[in-house]
Amino acid sequence: MGADEEPDVAGRRFDVADAAPVLLDAQGLVTGWTRHAERLLGYPAPEVVGKQLADLLTGADAERVPEVLERCRVDGGWAGLLTARCKGGPATRLMVRVTAAEESRGPSRWLALLSEVTGGQGWDMSRTVLEQMVKGSPIGIAIVDTDLRFVWSNEALARYGGAPAEERLGLRLADVQPGLDTAAIEEQMRRVLATGEPVTGYEHVGRVRAAPLRETAHMMSFTRLEDEHGRPMGVYYTVVDISERRRAQQRLALLDRAGEQIGRSLDLIRTAQELADVAVPALADFVAVDLLEDILHGGEPAGPPAPGQEAVTLRRAAHRSVSPDVPEAVVELGHVASYRPGSAPVRCLATGRSLREERLDPAGRPWAADASGSREATFGELAVHSAMVVPLRARGVTLGITTFYRRHRPESFDADDLSLAEDFVSRAAVCLDNARRYTRERQAALVLQRSLLPHRLPDLDAVDVAACYRPADELTGLGGDWYDLIPLSGARVALVVGEVPGHGIDAAAAMGRLRTAVRTLAALDLPPEEVLAHLDDLVAPRPVRQEGGEAGIEGVDCAQSVGSGCVYVVYDPVDGRCAMAAAGHPAPAVVLPDGTVYFVELPQGPPLGAGGPPFESVEMVIPEGSTLALHTDGLLAEGRHRAGQTDRSRLRQALRQAAPSLDVRCGALVDALAPIRPHDDVALLMARTKRLSGRQVAGWELPRDPAAVADARRTACRQLTDWGLDELAFTTELVVSELVTNAIRYAGGPIRLRLIRERALVCEVFDGGATAPHLRHPRATDEGGRGLLLVSQLTQRWGTRFVPDGKIIWAEQPLAGAEA
Template structure:
């Protein structure tokens, strides 16, 4: 049995071997058979066994079964290595396990007898870890790959490990007594010391603090570190200083930054179908996250929506590049002297810079120098800016989409000290690749939209024709705002006798198909209008045309019921005569005409309902009303009131009331009033195409219209020639006298010879001199080309040569032969 002297000697030997403080350690002496030979009071307190119960027992009987099985292996290690350190689970006297840290060392040299061992056991309950020796802990700190340091309360270095040297600032002994700002002058020491003071004051640990900047070990490269700060306290809880660790997370930081930039690129690039805006979005995303200055230069044809070409970038045959976007870390883009849309050049006279290229780019194919010898300049002004700002590295990435090169994106650095690397080039390529698809889509959209707008401009009136009957304003707003195409249309068609026809129509559907169907209907209406037919007959002929077109469609290729159809189109046709102030109109389908009287009252004429074009139904009917001078006739399509739902679901009375309220607040000028009405009734994105046509009625002064009823006597021809000459003289149109007398003589003579009933001659001075001869005969004369031997038939041929226009207009009581002459003078 071991004496207390032996136990004390064993403890001293254990401490001499380099163990940690053993004041609270239970000492157990083992013989050569690993049986308990000595048991101290600390062991009795820790394990619950008395000295008498423990001494003589095999150690295996005191251990938990799983550790007892490990005992032979541990005994072998002790014999070979002269000791062993580890964790063991000892069975307490009451049965529960006690986990202890055990270190076993020889009790005496082999020369003193059989080997005996001293085991020192420390309870791990309530302790943060092993009770390791100071040497182990020192080796752990010294060889750790994590930088560690201890600073006193004045934030001066007291200790640091070798791993901290990789971040610069000198060796460990060179740091002693110095502050962070002294050893790392380029570091943001004030911010870090502020964090450490906070830890000293509060005692709260700061973990995962990220610092981005430069260190002395890499002054030309931006680095990122993760740091943790902990306060060190003495046994009384008073602060001794701050302990911190630092880990280089540069790669992780840059990877995270690249992912963030890619996420921003996905959200910000390509939000519109506009080439310039998309190019600017690319430049905005890349600055300042990737580069200090970015330029996006696209082929001139790309900006115009055309197909990009290919060719050299310098010389007389250079492919034109234009600036589409640029951005800089400096306010106002100080590096550039090239504005958006201005020509950009790539020359070989700029200061040499380091260039990274994306493979064999489009530039490389057309420059003689190899890529590593490129120098880049977008203008001489920019080259000077590069020198002043210290541009040190450039990346050139071609903008390519679907196998086609659209332009060049150039990335510059001057504020950041570290040059671009291959990871940066990969990120730039990802940016440009995303933008390239959007740019190509925008280019294609620009081309298609321009084509659509050209089509729409040709389908709708370029400008409203000049005429004296009405002051007209129109507003067209398509539902398809991308293409600008729709199925609604309007027309203002000058007619004979100083009259004018007003047309609004609506084809079912939107887009280019609806526009094409609308163009066919508009052309048909213009043709029918030239025949001077009354409104109901115009719609009847138009209905027949639509019906025949529907029957000719191949059922396999014709649009389905939910597509664009000419059948089901609506049209309102009105004719106004400024001489008498009468207006006749008829509608196929929806029609909601309104009249705003000169005093501001809004009236809605009762228009006989007519079926939509091509669907069949009762015949069309017209209504005639008298418009006071200054009255405003308002014609619109369904889209003006479509915000309240489709026509079948709306209340006609409610539609009238909504339109009435808006028309009563019209602007003084007709154009402003037309726009105000549309803005008030139509949302920003209309559900249907919208057409609004507003026409203010005018009256021809009585002194500009004369009318004479003539007897059916050839002798009256001479008298009417004299009256005509006198009237032209009163109007100041003496230069038209000869031609007009010829026209009057021919038309009146034909009426006397071939017609029946009363004959009337009417002269109207409007924008042209109108001459009308009416009779009761429904038979119209025909233009002939007589032979030289024919004795007659030359009258209408002469009239067609002397006048601007002539034609026949049928009335309920007969017909009217009319001619028009320019007031500028005779045409012969």
């Protein structure tokens, strides 16, 4: 090496005047020693020349000499820290730079430049400048050599754990931070050394020695240091503590997740479980949600517990644990959680403020026990060491409490954890209060709906009936589906099923009005198409001036009913005739006695109030023992059928299933076609038809002769004697006499008398007239007009029914022992 090259080679890192040159042969044997080297280490040349370089170094660094020489042969040089033994003094830390010493003849040799780390102007001067630059920096900075051993670090790095700067020299990261996942960090350093591409923004999460109970997060950046020839000398890296930022991000993520996952339904229990699911394992190892008893039923919560109260009982609504079997749960779901006086949950309920226990007494008694007190445990047995209690408060009302426990993770709950818990528990409390209010409204609507539906279907000789109603789920709310069974004159019966659009109390109220209107129209004995026509006129919106209301509120009473559907069926058990009409509603299905199922080809009229063509009816004869199935759209609204199946094919298949009774069959049909909580209301009315026997019906043709009245009375009395109803003979004679006399006197065409014995005695007189008689209240001086008045006074009910070729005047008398 020329003299003019040596400063150029070493001057960039060392001052030649300060560095001590030493010559080595290819095997690391000292072949040349200088006065500067003697002043630096204290050895004269005779004691050093001929010895191995390793003999001058401490044990750990002496073992590295073969690796250093191999690196020199591969890379043409090496630079790093070595610790040398000084004669008569302590070991000295040296910055060593090895480069090739080329000669024109002879074997290859190495030139080693030694510089004391604590003195000189080369690397040490750079270190001094760096220390002055980063002395007050909060960023940890370090330099490692190509063996990933610390060459230099600042004081800030020590705050992240590990040894002080002077104790790190020559050590690797694993030696300074035992237990830390250093393999991933060193992998980044090796990649930077190999590729020369810096790595920025690398995040490392773990537990360091300075904070063993809490995870810390560091952001690191790595840059390769090179010599003047571009060869790697080491890695310069920085460390920034981002633990707080990461916790803040986790808190925001947890709050976002709570906003997305809590309150997705209006079910109290489900909402409480969503709260527990969000908090585990992100915040706690075990979470329990206990609600006041009144809350679960939609009621207003009672006031806070009195200070002297013996115990406070709540209902366990939800809990969640990191362990699948939930070993921390002393109280099972749905059971009563009883809290002792003075316990943290009781204080939390009484004050409405959260409580936090960083460290629980392992021998302390738990806060809750089940209703029977069969299981109690200490905190030590439950393996929990830290707890929080947060009240569920919304709109100034306390709904219950949420308790958080930690048992697996070593860190205790801190103030930030409590603040985070309060944030998303308050959100959950609003959702729970919304669910509570909805539960209250839904129960009120359900009570109204149930009160407006038939409490008990009457027992009739015409049909055996069964009905099933299933309200919609909590998301869509209660609807306005309904059904009814209405006894008509002449032992006939009307079967009605309908639905009102919308949900909630308004729909239930509209359903009640519509059902009342149907019953009123049914009492007029109108044909099915006329009943629907009158309903349509009742529901159709009217102008404000016709309603007598104010501007802007027209149709308030009837708007909910517009678009309603209804099917009206009249069945006559005397001859098995069945007439029906529909308004925007599915046609009934008929199950014949042999099991054959078919759907009535019923002309579909428009929904009520929508306007359109007039309603049409169909009439047919149904065999005795057939079953009529009337249902709303909700029965077939759920898509649970197999591919290729239509709604009617599903219903047909379900109707073919046998059952021991009509009630069982009705329930099984709904279970097969609709879920437990359907999206729309489901109403199903099934009626098995019966026929009146020949001994229950008697009829006679009467001539248009006043003398026929006496014959009609005698004939009726003989029939009553055959039926064993002699006690009704007097009234029946009077009714027959009055009705037949009126037909002969005022009507034209043939006259027929018919008696029907079912649960009442029905007397019918048919004539060809088109005018209905009217009940009069004659004055004392009037000589006539008292016939129908007597009939109305002596019978249970009477009326007029129009048929295509005339009219029928009828009257009913209760049988002996029958209810009025």
